Amino acid sequence: MKSHIKTLPASVYLDHIQLTDGFWNQKQTLIRNRTIPAIYHQLDKTGRLASWDLNPDRQEPKRHKVIEMFWDSDTGKWLEAVGYSLHTHPDAELEKLADELISRMVKAQQPDGYLNTYFTVLEKDMRWGNLRDFHELYNAGHLIEGAVAYYKATGKRDVLDLLARYADLINERYGPNEGQERGYPGHPEIEMALVKLYEATGEERYLDLAKFFVDERGQQEPHFFDQEAIRRGEDPDDYWAQTYRYCQSHAPLREQTEPTGHAVRAMYLYAAVTDLAHETGDESLAQVAKTLWQDLVAHQMYLTGGLGPARANEGFTFEYDLPNETGYTETCAAIALVFWAHRMFHLDPDGRYIDVLERSLYNSVLSGISQQGDEYFYSNPLSSYPNVDPHDHFSGITSAEYYRRKEWLLCPCCPPNLARLVSSIGSYFYSTQDDNRIYVHLYNTGTADIPLGEKSVKIDQTANYPWDGDVRLSVSVDAATSFELALRIPGWCRNYSVSLNGEAYDGQPEAGYIVISREWQSGDTIALTLDMPVERIGANPHIREDAGQVALQRGPLVYCLEEVDNGPQLANIVLKADAALEATVDEDLFGGVPVIKGKAVRIEPSTWPGGLYQPQSLVDYKRSEIQLKAIPYYLWANREPGEMRVWIRED
Amino acid sequence: MKSHIKTLPASVYLDHIQLTDGFWNQKQTLIRNRTIPAIYHQLDKTGRLASWDLNPDRQEPKRHKVIEMFWDSDTGKWLEAVGYSLHTHPDAELEKLADELISRMVKAQQPDGYLNTYFTVLEKDMRWGNLRDFHELYNAGHLIEGAVAYYKATGKRDVLDLLARYADLINERYGPNEGQERGYPGHPEIEMALVKLYEATGEERYLDLAKFFVDERGQQEPHFFDQEAIRRGEDPDDYWAQTYRYCQSHAPLREQTEPTGHAVRAMYLYAAVTDLAHETGDESLAQVAKTLWQDLVAHQMYLTGGLGPARANEGFTFEYDLPNETGYTETCAAIALVFWAHRMFHLDPDGRYIDVLERSLYNSVLSGISQQGDEYFYSNPLSSYPNVDPHDHFSGITSAEYYRRKEWLLCPCCPPNLARLVSSIGSYFYSTQDDNRIYVHLYNTGTADIPLGEKSVKIDQTANYPWDGDVRLSVSVDAATSFELALRIPGWCRNYSVSLNGEAYDGQPEAGYIVISREWQSGDTIALTLDMPVERIGANPHIREDAGQVALQRGPLVYCLEEVDNGPQLANIVLKADAALEATVDEDLFGGVPVIKGKAVRIEPSTWPGGLYQPQSLVDYKRSEIQLKAIPYYLWANREPGEMRVWIRED
Known part of the structure; x- marks a missing residue:
């Protein structure tokens, strides 16, 4: 680590945090018990696992070349989710499953270190032939991220070494030197992964390669992707x-x-840019x-x-x-925004980045997964009108996947992305800085053992967030210790109070955080x-x-608003x-969720x-008073299919 | 003609009508002086004319196979527009241009009668290979329509015979009999054309072939297009x-x-269905x-x-x-709706069909062409927001052609379609029925010599329509004659008056027409x-x-509303x-056009x-009174680029 980094905060990795109850505990339990097994089942069923045996017969019912090129990344993200999950919830059976998969991956590695099932088996001639479109480096990146997470959880080096060898091959091939190719990925991802590999191994060459990929981007004249195309x-x-x-x-x-x-692509790239600026x-x-x-x-x-x-x-x-209705807002884009926002905070410590992180996380990200944990949205529009003829997939507007989550997607990048984010959510709760400050970004019930220089600070949180805004924190230290505790005041919150040991604490937020400095x-x-x-x-x-x-x-x-609560149209x-709007818990909704109710009118002839x-003059428009009921956006499409709408007309 | 037809009306062909002044005279002048020459220039410049010499080197700067397959249809529609124009405005020079083109077409015909430049020269093996996608019969249809129009205008049979020979080849190949193929076009068009060819030649086999194409559609199991695909x-x-x-x-x-x-495709098909039901x-x-x-x-x-x-x-x-904003609403679809609506009236005489014809004609059709007559829209959305980075053609939303007409289009089906419709607009003014009734559908200044059985009725119209609703008609007959004159009361009109020789005429409309029955x-x-x-x-x-x-x-x-009149947003x-809205003529707008003005508010922070x-509570929303100005939709995008909007918020 270079010296200037001391002035920037660093996040506390999830191995120091347990989310023991409440919102995120429930979500993590769901991911562990439903999502990770469901994804494994799909990896198996679709041939993605078998592909590691370098079997050429890996056709799904219908070949989708463009999709099969990304298969390895699905394995990588699943492995990454498993790594995070094992950290907080050791599970010998799951670990065995992952180890078996890794042993197949090890056998799939080529003598030179190459590791890509698609180009090893199906399109040998196209190896390194189309960085623009073929996601070769993207796959490598996801495998590296999976390897790092799994290594950090289990201490097992085989998968880390496997991917380090592959990274070395890539590093040999791409770079600024004589005999190297000045290429970079069409779909950024490997840059973030290389920073993680650098952190896990301490090998600066991986950081340098990430820098090369970022700096080379869009530099050459003629354009590198033009050169590649002409070669093809x-x-x-x-x-x-x-x-x-x-x-x-x-x-x-x-x-x-x-x-x-x-x-x-944009978010993954900018997240890596932020990593590199930080490093x-x-x-x-x-x-x-x-x-x-x-x-x-x-x-x-x-x-x-979104x-x-x-x-x-x-x-x-x-x-x-x-x-709104045609908004694409891919689940993975919202997830990637969480990645980027988190990194931005560590480059430029300010709560406004975490405000965006939270906005994305609690809305566009979680909208991507069903309450049951095994169905997914690729797209998360802010309005949905599902009255589509299901036989007309070429309607030009939408298909069922726009208003009903599916158990798997043709391009299933989102499900394992959700699994890895939620499994690692602990890492987003705390950061430390200068061995002297602990930031508390997110609120939920759990415990954290936070290393702060030579010391360790234990924080117990109790919070029913996001359902209410009451948060209790208690601090445990081996001995009285001076440090700053920085509590985030979310950007959405305009009135708040802090008390310390029962007494009101007056303090103005600095860059979104109330900083309590004392001997704890x-x-x-x-x-x-x-x-x-x-x-x-x-x-x-x-x-x-x-x-x-x-x-x-x-x-x-x-x-x-959903149609099931508010009727159609x-x-x-x-x-x-001027209508009053109140939040009340609806006990019948997913075990009790605050819904918003208020008076509205329905204006219809x-x-x-x-x-x-x-002509309007021929129409008698009636204004009927109705009781409007709104539910959290991320919960939409978990009940009867129907219309959905975030933006509501106001008179 | 079969006997039952006597009970259905028939339209009066354009050779009986001259539009001598006013709206349609101006439009036809524009088409004659600007549009027809501009299209010819483009046909020449892009290689479409040269393609008739069966020159294989007919690449545009960049080959667009899918587009070049339709080239012949552009010639066909141009020739059709020329035919209509020559009817009302003889022009020896234009006729000579057309004759030269026809002589090249004649040489291009293959010994067996085949006439398609693309498949004769560039993809010989694919002749009749893909009716689903390759528009082979569509091209034939447009050539036939062009030939019929030109023949009717000039009496020259060479082009009619040329296309009749091609139609005979098609008729030999496709049909229900042993040895024939049970195919039909992926893009309907030839069906309407065959009905016209039947009417021009009296040969029933063309009508029968149109019937076959319509009836065979979607019949076979497996689907004909499946069979074709498997064969390929x-x-x-x-x-x-x-x-x-x-x-x-x-x-x-x-x-x-x-x-x-x-x-x-839908409109052309349904128009043909209506033709066949009528015939x-x-x-x-x-x-x-x-x-x-x-x-x-x-x-x-x-x-x-649209x-x-x-x-x-x-x-x-x-x-x-x-x-509205993403509405595709192709110009050709609006034109095709005019075709269909016109035919529907003659199958089921009711003014509501002409109401739709008028709605499409004065709005979505005319929006397709600039005031100068030489730039065209492919798409006619009801709202436009042009703040698009012109360098990002892959924005996913729009490109400049969505808010600025272009002098030519990659797929230029619309420009010659506009030319042929406007040139033939006279044919949409009158119909006769049972040798006893004359329908007046449209209003504009002009004269008509209408054959009614053995007699001829001359009608002089004076009307500044659509700018105002005052219409004067005068009747001339060789001798006093009894017949019914049916004047259309447009669906949009809720108050009207009729006077006959200066005296109020009381009569209730029947199916949208006031019928005046008397000895004229x-x-x-x-x-x-x-x-x-x-x-x-x-x-x-x-x-x-x-x-x-x-x-x-x-x-x-x-x-x-356009931004140039009302500002952005x-x-x-x-x-x-409750705001009053008034129409007043804006003398500075395209020589004087009624615009609509009224009070509105602009609600902005x-x-x-x-x-x-x-949070709304942090925003002070200001309601500024403004004078709103609306112009006819079809005139949009003829001044400074900017936003456009048909549907306006109302409080």
């Missing part, structure tokens, strides 16, 4: 995605100022990350933290373009109360899709500007004269 | 459009009850046409008469799915006054995209429910606290 005998102008903005290589990375193209102290790189971030949150993010309005490029379009003793307790009223949220007046509408939020949770429901359009 | 060595499941609903062959035609798939008296076929029509107008048509919300299939999705004398005059107030139009409460919004219409014209403009979302 293709016309570079035939690039299916039409623009290198799609893969963020339209300009050198350091000249880029706004998120663009495929949202997951190397490169101020200009840090500035690039901050500029990109600022543009994202100022212009291109949904209220739910990213990427467009299906065509699975990504960004232009500022303030945030359509075991038994010190803090009560933090975050007022959590129902908020009506208005959108920036440039977002044309949300004009005249309001969204409901309580705490970090964005709410939505949600577009005809109008919230009165008493009778419609027929046809599609009528 | 393809897996039918790989069909790129995913469903035969795309090309209306998912079920036998007579079992289809709702418009589906690609909108232009053959097939009652069940007539019922199919009526059922499809009823579903279209009840569930799937935009206020502008059809097909989805870009993916260039067509229909599901009922009430009529998004030369000099009889009729004054029809159609009140044309500004109407606020409301949408069916199932159309979620239009909820809480209103559209403005005056006469047949739908109006829209049109979504923030709210029309007051006095200052926005920053970011994308804010």
Whole structure:
């Protein structure tokens, strides 16, 4: 570690944290008991596991070349989720399953270190032939991340060594030196992974390779992907995605100022940029990350933290373009935003990054997985109208997967991504800085043993977050110890109180955190109360899709209307500007969830004269008072299928 | 002609009509002077004319196989437009140009009668190989329509004979008999053309072939397009459009009850179905046409008469799915709806068909062409937000052609389609029935010599329609003659008056027409006054995209807001429910056009606290009174680029 890093915080890894009860304990239990086994079952059923035996007969019912190229990444993410889960919940049987898989992976490695089942078996000639489209380095990255997580959980080096050998082969091939190729991945991912591999092994060459990939991006003239295409005998102008903005290589990375193209690629890249700025102290790189971030949150993010309005490029379009019903907002993009936001905090310690992390996590991320833990959304629009003829998949608008989660997806990047994020959520709770400060970012019931320099600080949290804003923390130390405890005051919270050992504590937040500096003793307790009223949220007046509408939020949770509670034609429901809105727990909803209720009107013709359009003067519009009921957005589509809507008309 | 036809009306062909002044005269002048030459220039420049010399080197700067397959159809439509134009405005130079082209076409015909430049030169092996996708019969259809129009205008048989020989080859190959192939076109068009060829030649075999194509559609098991695909060595499941609903062959035609798939294909098919029901008296076929029509107008048509919300299939999705900004609404689909509506009237004489014809014609059709006559829209959405990075064509939303007309289109089906419709608009003005009735459908200044049995009736019209609703008609006959004159009272008109020779005429409309039955004398005059107030139009409460919004219409014209008149962020403009709206002529707008003005408010924050979302309680929303100005929708995008919006929020 370089010296400047001392001034930046570092996150506390999940092996120091146990989430013992409440929201995240439930989610982690679900992931452990339902999601990880369900994904393993799918990896097996679809041939992904068998592919490690380098069997060429790995056709699914129908070959999808483009999908099979990504198969290895699914294994990598599953292994990563398993690693995190074993940390907090050792499970010999699960570990055995993973070990068996790893032994198959070890046998699949080629003599030179190469490790990719698709190009080893099915398209040998295309090895390293198309970094732009073929996800070869992306697969490597996910395998590396899986290996690091599994190694850190179990201490078993075989999988780490396996991937280090592969990383060495990649490092030999790509780089700035004579005889090396100046390539970089079309789908960034390996950059973050290489930083993790560097941290796990201490080998600086992996960090340098990540730097190379980032710095080389969009540099060459002619463009590297053009050179590659010509080598393949293709016309570079035939690039299916039409623009290198799609893969963020339209300009050198350091000249880029706004998120663009495929949202997951963008987030993975910017997260790696942030990692590298953090690790190397490169101020200009840090500035690039901050500029990109600022543009994202100022212009291109949904209220739910979802990213990427467009299906065509699975990504960004232009500022303030945030359509609700057609919003693509891939689950993986929201997950990747969590990754990036977390890294941004550690580069630039400020609670506003964690505000975005929370926004994405509690809304667009969790929307991706069913309450049962075994069905998934790829896309998380803010409005859904499911009246689609299921026989017309070429309707041009949508298919069932837009309003019902599925047990598996043709491109199943999201399910194991959800599993690895939720399994590792402990790592997002605390950070330390200068051996003198502990940041508390997230609130939930659990315990943490936090190393702070030579000392160790134990923090017990009790919180029913996000359902209410009462948080209790108690500190245990071996001996009285001076340090700063920085409690995050979420951006959504406008009234809060802090008490220390029963007495009110007055302090203004610094960059989103109340910092309590004192000599701590075991038994010190803090009560933090975050007022959590129902908020009506208005959108920036440039977002044309949300004009005249309001969204409901309580705490970090964005709410939505569903047809099952409010009837069909949600577009005809109008919230009165002065109507009281109350949160009350609905005991019948998923074991008891606060819902928002209030008076609204439904404006509809008493009778419609027929046809599609009528002079208004011929129509008698009736305003019927109704009781509106909103549920947390992430819970939508867990009951009867029907319409859903986040933005509600307001009069 | 079969006897039953006597009970159905027939349209009066354009050779009996001259539009001498006013709206349509101006449009036809524009088409003659600007559009037809501009299209010829493009046909020449892109190699379409040279392709008739069977030169294999007909690459545009970049080959677009899929587009080049349709080249012949562009020639066909141009020739058709020329034919119509020569009828009303003889032009020796233009005729010479057409004759030269025809002589090249004649040389291109193969010994067996085959006439398709693409498959003759570039993909010989694929002749008749893919009716599903390759538009071979579609090209034939457009050439036939062009030949018939040119023949009727000039009496020159060479082009008619040329296409009749080709039709004979097609008729030999396709049919129900032993040794024939039971195929039909993926893109309907030839069916309508064959009916015209039958009418021009009197040869019943062309009518029978059209019937065969219609009746065979979706009949076979396995599906004909599956059989074809297998013959090509393809897996039918790989069909790129995913469903035969795309090309209306998912079920036998007579079992289809709702418009589906690609909108232009659907309209051309249903128009042919209506032709055949009219020609053959097939009652069940007539019922199919009526059922499809009823579903279209009840569930799937935009206020502008635009059809097909989805870009993916260039067509229909599901009922009430009529998004504005992403609406595809191809110009050709609106044109094809005019064709179908016109035919529906003659099958089932009722003014409601002409109401739809007018709605489409004055709005979605004319939106397709610039005021200068040489730039075209492919797509005619009801809302446009042009703030797109022009470098990001893969934004997933839109490209410049969505908000600026272009002088030519990669797939230029629309420009010559506009030219042929406007050139032939005279044919849509009058119909006769039972040698005893003259229908007047459309109003504009011009003269008509209408054959009615043995007699001839001359009608002089004076009308400044659609700008005002005052229409004067005078009748001239050789001798006093009894017949019925049926004057259409448009569906949009709720107050009107008729006077005959200066005296009020009282009569209730029958199926949308005031029928004046009398013995007419030369000099009889009729004054029809159609009140044309500004109407606020409301949408069916199932159309979620239009909820809480209103559209403005005056006469047949739908109006829209443009940024150049109303400033940006049109979504923030709210029309007051009780605001007076007035039409006044704006003399500076395209030589003087009635615009709609009224008071509205712009609701925007006095200052926005920053970011994308804010608690409403932190925002001070200001309501500024503004003067709203709406212009006819079809005129949009003829001034400075900017936002456009048909549906306006209303409080």
